[in-house]
Amino acid sequence: MTIYSNLETAVRNVCLVANNNYPNMLMNFSHQGGSEPVTSYASINILDMQQMGHHSTPALTNQLKQLDIRVAYEVMVQISFFGTDAGDASHLFTNAVNNNPLVLEAMQQNNLGLMRKSTLRRNPQKRDSQWVDSFNIDLTFSYIINTAQLVDVVEAVIIQDEYSGDVFTVPPDAVTP
Numbered sequence: 001m002t003i004y005s006n007l008e009t010a011v012r013n014v015c016l017v018a019n020n021n022y023p024n025m026l027m028n029f030s031h032q033g034g035s036e037p038v039t040s041y042a043s044i045n046i047l048d049m050q051q052m053g054h055h056s057t058p059a060l061t062n063q064l065k066q067l068d069i070r071v072a073y074e075v076m077v078q079i080s081f082f083g084t085d086a087g088d089a090s091h092l093f094t095n096a097v098n099n100n101p102l103v104l105e106a107m108q109q110n111n112l113g114l115m116r117k118s119t120l121r122r123n124p125q126k127r128d129s130q131w132v133d134s135f136n137i138d139l140t141f142s143y144i145i146n147t148a149q150l151v152d153v154v155e156a157v158i159i160q161d162e163y164s165g166d167v168f169t170v171p172p173d174a175v176t177p
Contacts (some may be wrong), residue, residue: 008044012052046076079136086132092136
C-alpha cells in the first residue's frame with residue numbers, strides 16, 4: 001500500500017470534480033518539473049499531512065483473516081490557479097468544493113472529508129515582462145487510511161485442569177489435534 005500516492009490520487013480526483021466547469025484545464029501537482037503550460041492551469045500542492053490521534057483497530061478480523069487498522073490524518077492542500085481563466089475557475093472551484101453534491105460524493109468515495117477552507121487569495125505573479133493572474137486557496141481534509149494486516153487467528157483454546165485432568169475447549173465443539 002502506498003499511502004502518499006493514494007492520497008495524491010484522492011485529492012486530484014476530488015479537485016477534478018470540483019473544477020468541472022473547466023474540464024480542459026490542466027490540473028497537476030506542483031513541483032513536477034517541466035515547462036509552464038501556455039493555457040490556464042491549476043496546481044495541487046500537498047503541504048502537510050499529520051496523523052490525528054491513534055489508530056482504530058477492531059477486536060475481530062475480517063473474513064480474510066486480516067485485521068483492519070484505520071488511521072485518521074489531517075491533510076492541508078493548496079490549490080493554485082494561473083492564467084487568464086484563473087479568476088473565474090478559482091471562484092467556481094471554491095463555490096463547488098463544499099456546496100456541490102457531486103464533489104461531496106467524490107470526497108466520500110476517496111476517503112476525504114473537507115474540514116476547513118481558507119478564503120480565496122489573489123496572488124498575481126510577474127512572468128518575464130507581464131503579470132499573470134493567480135489565485136490560491138487552502139483546503140484542509142480529513143483522510144482515513146485502512147490497512148489490512150494478516151494475523152494468526154486463534155480457532156480454539158484448550159484448557160486442561162491440572163488436578164482433575166479434565167480437558168475443556170473453547171468453543172466446546174472445536175476439533176482438537
